[in-house]
Amino acid sequence: MNFEEGFQIADDAVFDQTGKRLNNVEETVIRGSCNDQTYTEMGNGTNYSPRYLQHDIAPKLWKLLTDVFGEKVDKKNCRVVLERRSRTSANTSTQSQKYQPLAESKFPEGEVPLDSPFYIDRPPIESLCYEEILQSGALIRIKGPRQMGKTSLMRRILEGATKQGYRTVSLNLRQAEGTLLTNLDKFLRWFCANISKQLQLEPLLNDYWDKELIGSMMSCTTYFQAYLLEKIDSPLILALDEVDRLFEDTDIATDIAKDFFALLRSWYEEAKNLDIWKKLRLVIVHSTEVYIPLKFNQSPFNVGLPVELSEFNAIQVKELARLHGLDWTDNQVEQIMAMVGGHPYLLRIALYQISRQDITLEQLIQTAATEAGIYSDHLRRHLVNLQEDLELCAAFKNVVSADNPVQLEPRQVYQLQKMGLVQVQGNDITPRCNLYRQYFCDRLRGN
Secondary structure (H helix, E strand, O other), X not given: OOHHHXXXXXXXXXXXXXXXXXXXXXXXXXXXXXXXXXXXXXXXXXXXXXXXXXXXXXXXXXXXXXXXXXXXXXXXXXXXXXXXXXXXXXXXXXXXXXXXXXXXXOOOOOOOOOOOOOOOOOOOHHHHHHHHOOOOOOEEEEEOOOOOOHHHHHHHHHXXXXXXXXXXXXXXXXXXOHHHHHOHHHHHHHHHHHHHHHOOOOOXXXXXXXXXXXXHHHHHHHHHHHHHXXXXXXXXXXXXXXXXXXXXOOHHHHHHHHHHHHHHHHHHHHXXXXXXXXXXXXXXXXXXXXXXXXXXXXXXXXXXXXXXXXXXXXXXXXXXXXXXXXXXXXXXXXXXXXXXXXXXXXXXXXXHHHHXXXXXXXXXXXHOOOXXXXXXHHHXXXXXHHHOOHHHHHHHHHHHHOOOOEOOOHHHHHHHHHHOXXXXXXXXXXXXXXXXXXXXHHHOOXX
16 A cells, blocks of 8 residues: 555545545644654654644544544554555455445355455454554454454454564464373474474474473473574564363363463563563464463463454444445344344355345345254254253253343353353353344254
8 A cells, every 4th residue: 555545545534524634734644654754754844843743733633533433543553554444445446346246256154364355344453453463572362252253353463464574373273183182291392393384494392392301381481482583583473273272171181271371471471571572472362261260470361452352233234235235224234133143254144145146135034043044054053062062052042042141150151152152241141143042942942
C-alpha cells in the first residue's frame, strides 16, 4: 500500500460519516505517522510546529479516526490499520466489479486462508495483536471455542510479523503423539527439534542437553538461549496452537503441562532482564479456560495480551453476506442469527450454500436442525462425540432442555465449551445457538 491509497481510505471513511474531508495538516500527521516520523520531523519544511501537531492536531485526529473505524487508531498503529483497510477495500472493490454471487470455490472448512476476502476483522482485536507482537518479549493469548477463528487470527499475526522481517514458527500441539505426553524430556526434545527444523537449523540437542545434570527444562532453556536465539538475527515469533492437548487426557500429561507452561512463563519473565530473550515473542492459542492448577507466578495465562474471540455481531454478519454477493436486509441478518447466532463457521457454511443458490434462506431456516439440512454432518459429528461420554451427554441434554441457564461440573463445562456447544456466562451455561438447542433436544430425548 502506498500512502496515497491509505490516505484515500481514511479520507473517504471520514467523509462518509461526517461529510467533511481531512485537511492538509491532518494529512501531514497521517503521512508522517505512516513513515514512522517524529512530530519534529513532520514539522520540518512546513509552517506547523511540532508542539501544535502533537498536542493540538494529533489527539483530535486519532479520536476522529478511532470513531470512524470503530477501533483504536494512533500514531503507532496508523499504518497497520490503513494497510488492513486498504486490503479489505481492494477485496470489496474486486467483489463489486465482478459482482459474482458465488462465494468460495471450495467448501469452507478450517482456517480462513490468508488471501481469502472472507476474513472478517473483529476490531480492535486485530490491530491490538499486530501492535503487541512488535513489542519486545510479547505474549499474546488467543482463546475461543472450536471453529471461532483462532488459527485464522494466529496466521495473520504471523504474516504481519513476517512482513516486518521477523522469523516465525507455528506448532500445533495436536501433532504431538500420545507417547510424547508421557515423558517431559521426550516432549521438550520433540518441541525443540520441530522448531529447529522450521527455522532451517540443524537440531543439535545433544550439544546442549543434559537431563541428568541440569534437568530437561533447563536444557530446553539453554538450547533456546545459547543456540536458537543466538543463531537468528531477528525477533522470533513462536505460535503454539491447540495447547489444550497438554491437559485433556491423563494425569501424566497434566503434569507435563504444568512444567511446560511454567517454562513458557519463565521465558516471558527473562525478557524483562536479558536482551536475548526480548527477541522471543509468544502466541498461545487455546479453546477454553485452563482447568489445571498452576501457581500464579508460573502461569503464562495471567500475563501478556489476552484475546477472547467472540461471535460476529449483526454488522459483521451483514458484511460477510455482502462479500458473498448477498444484499441482505437487516431482517434477513436477524433470521440467520436467530438460528446460528454469530458463529463464524456456521455462518460461512450458510452463506456459501445460499450464494451458490443451492438453498434459500427460508429453506435453510426450516431444515437447519434436521438430517436434511446443510449442517447435518457437523451436527452428527457432535452427536457421536457426545454419545461416547454418557455423563457428558446427560449434562448437555440438561442444557438444551432447560428454559433457563443451568450449572454443570467444571469438567463438563470444559468439554462442552471446548466443543463449542455452549455459552458460558459466569456459572451459567446455555446452548451456543438455537440450532444446537433444536437438534439436540430432539436427538437426546431418549437418552
